[in-house]
Amino acid sequence: QMESLIAECYRIMTKSNRLIMLGGEHTVSIGGYYGVAKAVAEKNNKRLGYVQIDNHFDFGDISTLHGKIYHGSNGRRISEHPNLSNKAMGFVGVGDLTSKLQYDSLIEAGVSIEPMYSIRKKGFENSLRRVLDKVSGNCDELYISIDIDVCDTSVATGTGHVTIGGISASDFMDMALIFHDYPITALDIVEVSPKYDLSDATSSMVARFLFEWLYLKKI
Numbered sequence: 151q152m153e154s155l156i157a158e159c160y161r162i163m164t165k166s167n168r169l170i171m172l173g174g175e176h177t178v179s180i181g182g183y184y185g186v187a188k189a190v191a192e193k194n195n196k197r198l199g200y201v202q203i204d205n206h207f208d209f210g211d212i213s214t215l216h217g218k219i220y221h222g223s224n225g226r227r228i229s230e231h232p233n234l235s236n237k238a239m240g241f242v243g244v245g246d247l248t249s250k251l252q253y254d255s256l257i258e259a260g261v262s263i264e265p266m267y268s269i270r271k272k273g274f275e276n277s278l279r280r281v282l283d284k285v286s287g288n289c290d291e292l293y294i295s296i297d298i299d300v301c302d303t304s305v306a307t308g309t310g311h312v313t314i315g316g317i318s319a320s321d322f323m324d325m326a327l328i329f330h331d332y333p334i335t336a337l338d339i340v341e342v343s344p345k346y347d348l349s350d351a352t353s354s355m356v357a358r359f360l361f362e363w364l365y366l367k368k369i
Contacts, residue, residue, distance in 0.1 A: 152181050159185025171338040176221045179295040179338055183228045186336040190291055199238035199289030200228055204297035205246050205313045236260040238289040240281035243300040245315055266315055274321040282332050291335040298342050308347025326362035
């Protein structure tokens with residue numbers, strides 16, 4: 151299945167200049183990144199960076215139930231891509247519990263990180279731009295992966311994880327215009343679960359975000 155996803159994302163990118171993927175489990179980002187990275191390297195000899203906007207690092211290694219490919223390992227699997235340097239990788243919005251060893255090892259490796267406690271001090275836009283600036287300075291194009299649980303559960307109920315203290319709906323929508331300033335060639339939004347989506351608020355917010363990113367211009 152993952153090989154098929156990689157092949158399809160690669161095929162799409164050989165025929166277009168941008169990929170947008172709406173996914174369930176975050177594992178789809180692995181296929182998305184690998185497929186797009188292969189296409190942009192072959193088409194334009196460009197390096198693809200990766201920024202994950204998420205309440206979690208998803209840097210697990212092997213799950214007893216799922217093996218090496220599961221929704222908690224996508225960050226690690228993408229970091230293992232042979233053409234992705236640590237300095238071309240970033241995380242924004244991490245707020246859930248993680249091990250100190252994991253966090254310290256990512257910082258020491260040169261990965262750019264803006265966790266939620268830092269966002270609350272600096273503001274979301276400043277924190278997001280800090281990571282995007284650093285990552286885009288070490289690659290040619292960007293792959294952005296947004297896990298909807300980066301949002302506080304009060305504004306995004308339609309996901310399987312309850313996030314306390316996540317970003318606001320305004321922060322989420324601000325990304326649409328912020329992204330205009332960066333060379334984003336692929337973007338996915340994952341972990342939206344319709345059965346938890348009260349009044350379709352989560353899916354409506356995502357749809358509005360995509361409309362503003364794709365079609366609205368800064369004044």
